[in-house]
Amino acid sequence: MVLASLASIFLPARAAALTFDVNVNTSALVGHPAAPFYLLFATTDGSGLSDGNNTVTVSNFNFSGGSAFGNPSLFGGVTGDLGTTISITDTGNLNFFSEAFSPGQSLAFTVTVTSNQDDGPIPDGFAFYILDSFGRPIPTLSPGSDYFIGLTLTANGGSPLVFASDPSRPPSSGNPILIPAPTVSSDTTPPITIAALTPTPNATGWSNTNVTITLNSTDNELGGSGVQQITYSATGAQIIASMVVPGASASFTITAEGATTITFFGTDNAGNIETAKTQTIQLDKTAPSINCGAPDGLWHASDVSIACTANDVLSGLANPPDTSFSLSTSVPAGTETSNAATSTHSVCDVAGNCATAGPVSGNMVDKRPPSINVSSPAAGSSYLLNQAVNASFTCTDGGSGVATCVGTVTSGSPISTAPVGGKSFTVNATDNVGNVTPAQSVNYSVTYAVCLLYDPTRAVQNGSTIPLKIQLCDANKADASSSNTVVHALSLVQTSTNASEALQASGNANPDNDFRFDPTLGPTGGYIFNLSTQGLTTGSYQLTFTAGADPMPHVLNFQVR
Ligand SMILES: [Ca+2]
Ligand SMILES: [Ca+2]
Ligand SMILES: [Ca+2]
Ligand SMILES: [Ca+2]
Numbered sequence: 314m315v316l317a318s319l320a321s322i323f324l325p326a327r328a329a330a331l332t333f334d335v336n337v338n339t340s341a342l343v344g345h346p347a348a349p350f351y352l353l354f355a356t357t358d359g360s361g362l363s364d365g366n367n368t369v370t371v372s373n374f375n376f377s378g379g380s381a382f383g384n385p386s387l388f389g390g391v392t393g394d395l396g397t398t399i400s401i402t403d404t405g406n407l408n409f410f411s412e413a414f415s416p417g418q419s420l421a422f423t424v425t426v427t428s429n430q431d432d433g434p435i436p437d438g439f440a441f442y443i444l445d446s447f448g449r450p451i452p453t454l455s456p457g458s459d460y461f462i463g464l465t466l467t468a469n470g471g472s473p474l475v476f477a478s479d480p481s482r483p484p485s486s487g488n489p490i491l492i493p494a495p496t497v498s499s500d501t502t503p504p505i506t507i508a509a510l511t512p513t514p515n516a517t518g519w520s521n522t523n524v525t526i527t528l529n530s531t532d533n534e535l536g537g538s539g540v541q542q543i544t545y546s547a548t549g550a551q552i553i554a555s556m557v558v559p560g561a562s563a564s565f566t567i568t569a570e571g572a573t574t575i576t577f578f579g580t581d582n583a584g585n586i587e588t589a590k591t592q593t594i595q596l597d598k599t600a601p602s603i604n605c606g607a608p609d610g611l612w613h614a615s616d617v618s619i620a621c622t623a624n625d626v627l628s629g630l631a632n633p634p635d636t637s638f639s640l641s642t643s644v645p646a647g648t649e650t651s652n653a654a655t656s657t658h659s660v661c662d663v664a665g666n667c668a669t670a671g672p673v674s675g676n677m678v679d680k681r682p683p684s685i686n687v688s689s690p691a692a693g694s695s696y697l698l699n700q701a702v703n704a705s706f707t708c709t710d711g712g713s714g715v716a717t718c719v720g721t722v723t724s725g726s727p728i729s730t731a732p733v734g735g736k737s738f739t740v741n742a743t744d745n746v747g748n749v750t751p752a753q754s755v756n757y758s759v760t761y762a763v764c765l766l767y768d769p770t771r772a773v774q775n776g777s778t779i780p781l782k783i784q785l786c787d788a789n790k791a792d793a794s795s796s797n798t799v800v801h802a803l804s805l806v807q808t809s810t811n812a813s814e815a816l817q818a819s820g821n822a823n824p825d826n827d828f829r830f831d832p833t834l835g836p837t838g839g840y841i842f843n844l845s846t847q848g849l850t851t852g853s854y855q856l857t858f859t860a861g862a863d864p865m866p867h868v869l870n871f872q873v874r
Contacts, residue, residue, distance in 0.1 A: 332425045333473060333499035334583065335441070335462065338492060339379070341478075342416035346487035347445035349383075352395065352420075353411040355442070356466075358403035359435035365390060365404040366429040367437045367466040371422050372398040378417030385412040403437050411444065423501065430468040437466040443492075445484040451492070452482035461495050473497050500538040503587040504561075504579030506530040510594065519595045519628045519664035526594070528563045530579035530587075538582035545577035550596070567594045570627055597627035597664035605640065608675040612713035614746035616642045617676040619655050628663035635660045640671040642678055649679040649712030679712030682748035685740045687720075687755045690728055695758035695865055697788035700730045706740050713745035730788070733759045733863040760865040761793060762786040766839060772872035776847050778819040781869050783828075784839040785860050792835040798861035800828035800840045808853040808870070816856075817845035828858065849873045 342350055354371055358364060374381070374395050381395035389408025393399040399410050414420075424439075431437055440460040442450040450459035455476040464473040478492040511525045530540040540561035547553035550571030556563070567573050573594045578587040605621040618639040623630060630636060640655035654672035661667040689705035696702050703725055708718030720740040722728055728738055736757055742750040766782035773779045784792045785800070802823070805814045820843060822829050828840035844856065856869045 331428065331499070332423065332501050333497050334373075334423050334501060335421065335495050335497055337420040337443075337461065337495040338418070339377075339416040339420045340418045341490045341492050342443075343379075343418070345484075345490060347447075347451075347484040347490070348416075349413045349446050350416060350451075351411045351413050351444040351448070353409060353442040353444050353450075354399060354401060355407065355409035355440050356389075356401045356403045357408075357438045358406050358431070359437045360431040360433050361406060361435075363403065363405050364431065365402050366431065367427045368400060368402040369424060369426045369439050369466075370398055370400050371410075371424050373421070373423040375419075375421040376414060376417045377419040377421070379415045379420070380417075381412055381414045383413040385410055401439075424462075424473075426464070426466055428466055428468055430466075439464050439466060441495075445486070447485035449485050451484050451490050452479035453477065454479050461492070462497065472499060498538060498583040500532070500534070500581055500583035501585060502532070502534040502537065502581075503585035504530045504532040504537075504540045504581045506543060506577055506579040506587055506590065508575065508577060508590070508592050510592075514595065515663075515665055517628070517663050518593075519597055521596075521598055521662075521664040521666050523598075524567045524594050524596060526565055526567065526575060526592075528558075528577050528579075530561045532561075532579070532581040532585075538585075541580050541582045541584075543577060543579050545575060547573050547575045549573040549593070567596055570596050570598055572596075595628065595664070597625075597662060597666060599625075599627060599662075600666040600668035601625040601630060601635070601660045601662050603660055603668055603670045605670055605673055608673065608677065610677070612677045612679050612746050614679060614748060616644055617653065617655070617678060619671070619673045619676070621658070621670045623660045623668075623670065625662040625666075628666075631661045631663050631665075638670075640673055642676050644678040644680055646680050649681040649710075651675075651677045651712070653678045677712070679710075679744060679746045679748060681710075681712060681744075682750040683708045683710040683715045683718065683742040683744050685718070685742050685750055685753040687738065687740055687753065690738050690755055690757040692755045693757070695760050696730045697762045698731055698733050698759055698786075698793055699791075700759075700788035702728050702730055704728045704738065708740070708742040708750070710742075710744045713748075715742060716745045716747075717741070717743045728757075730759050733761055733861065735864050758864045760863050761860050761867070762788060762790065763867050763869070764790055764792070764835075765869070766834060767871075769870040770872065772851075772874035773846055775849060775851065775873050779844050779846055779871055781828075781842045781844055781856065781871065782831075782834060782839060783841075783869065784835045785863075792837045792839070794830070794835055794838040794840060795861075796830045796832070796838065798830075800830075800842075800858055800860045802826040802828065802842055803857045803859060803866065805844075805854060805856050807850075808855055810852075814849060814854070817847060819843040819845045844871075846873050 385394045389405030390402035441462040453459040453476045475494040477494040483489045509527045543563040546555040551569035551573040578589040603623045642653040653676040654674040657671040687706040708715045739754040764784040764786040828842045832838040
């Protein structure tokens with residue numbers, strides 16, 4: 314009965330997809346008097362040689378409340394049953410499987426075909442029928458024979474042809490059966506969804522600005538039905554409830570710092586759902602926090618270091634030694650400042666956020682010793698013996714301040730003006746951080762005053778002897794003459810012409826041109842030089858002499874007429 318019906322099977326010339334899902338509305342079969350019904354799957358070999366180069370498997374039967382029953386009929390290269398998987402190979406010219414079933418509201422199954430092409434003009438074919446209790450196909454609108462699904466097994470690939478039942482032709486018994494054309498989806502492959510992150514995280518997987526996630530889904534397999542929607546959600550730092558976005562792309566932005574795990578998947582128009590994928594976004598928009606010490610308000614003789622610490626609560630420090638470091642001042646030698654700034658240091662986190670430590674200002678660094686200014690005694694000056702001269706000097710420091718400022722005597726106290734000779738006055742200074750000023754010395758002289766015991770305005774007669782009598786005095790005109798002090802005549806010049814004249818002592822009282830000490834000329838004595846004016850023309854003269862350790866020469870004036 315069944316075999317006879319199949320003699321009229323005609324298979325259409327259409328290429329085949331590899332796998333497709335079939336759904337048939339079988340509700341019209343429920344309770345119909347033409348029961349029992351049979352499912353029939355068949356292949357034909359187009360080569361006529363039974364070459365066995367194509368195999369069709371049918372599986373995943375779902376009777377939706379119905380069931381298979383009875384034993385399958387197998388013909389040709391066929392194995393299996395409705396409870397498992399049916400395999401049909403074109404090892405005969407005609408190969409078919411049939412088995413009775415009790416219909417439910419619908420019938421679903423999956424067909425997988427190979428797609429080898431026979432060499433001849435007639436390709437291999439596959440068809441699906443539903444037979445009634447007489448083994449006749451339920452009439453359909455297909456051309457030539459009453460199949461619900463037909464396809465050719467060629468190498469080109471393609472889609473099955475589907476047909477509804479023919480409402481004008483009844484089955485072997487009862488009224489015409491109304492079955493819509495089966496729905497066929499050749500798509501059993503879920504979409505593939507890729508997440509693109511903008512901007513791209515750095516090499517460590519961290520981002521430091523908001524991350525936009527663009528989900529792009531594709532369903533490009535052979536016979537793919539296309540992406541219907543993308544579903545995504547997020548947990549962790551940023552929570553996003555499940556979002557369903559129609560179409561093949563979706564975009565959203567992660568702004569919360571920390572780790573957010575997104576979950577996403579695509580669904581194709583055949584209802585295939587991609588296995589959910591996850592991706593974790595690590596977002597850190599906050600630069601490290603830095604803590605540096607403050608200036609201690611004290612003066613320092615050398616550069617100051619300020620200790621700093623840094624930490625980063627999200628991605629962590631890029632350079633672990635930045636946990637603890639120090640900044641230093643660089644004050645030039647020989648200078649002092651109460652507002653020295655330290656260096657700076659950049660601290661970055663793993664995500665690339667950076668903060669700058671320092672500069673820390675207000676550090677007090679003193680590398681300059683005090684300045685010394687001596688106004689008295691004045692450098693190179695000469696003072697009279699026992700002259701009252703007070704020292705005057707100051708020390709100043711622009712930094713830590715003067716700690717010591719010590720002169721030969723304290724400022725305001727009398728300096729040494731006795732005995733006569735070369736002297737020096739020295740000041741030493743230090744500041745409060747120990748900078749030492751090189752000792753500063755001022756040289757000065759102490760000299761005698763000369764008290765005249767003759768009248769320099771009274772001219773002597775040319776050729777006579779003039780007794781030049783003097784006392785060596787101090788600043789107070791007190792006699793400081795002494796027999797131990799040698800007073801020595803050096804030279805004689807005429808004042809008006811500056812011409813040198815011969816020094817001539819009268820008699821033997823002044824050997825070697827030394828003045829003669831005379832204890833009767835004052836309280837401690839005096840000196841006399843008996844100068845011959847022989848050969849001196851009329852005019853004014855100056856006799857220059859030295860006295861003991863006195864570094865300054867002295868001059869005596871006299872007149873010749
Ligand atoms: Ca074949
Ligand atoms: Ca798909
Ligand atoms: Ca950070
Ligand atoms: Ca100083």
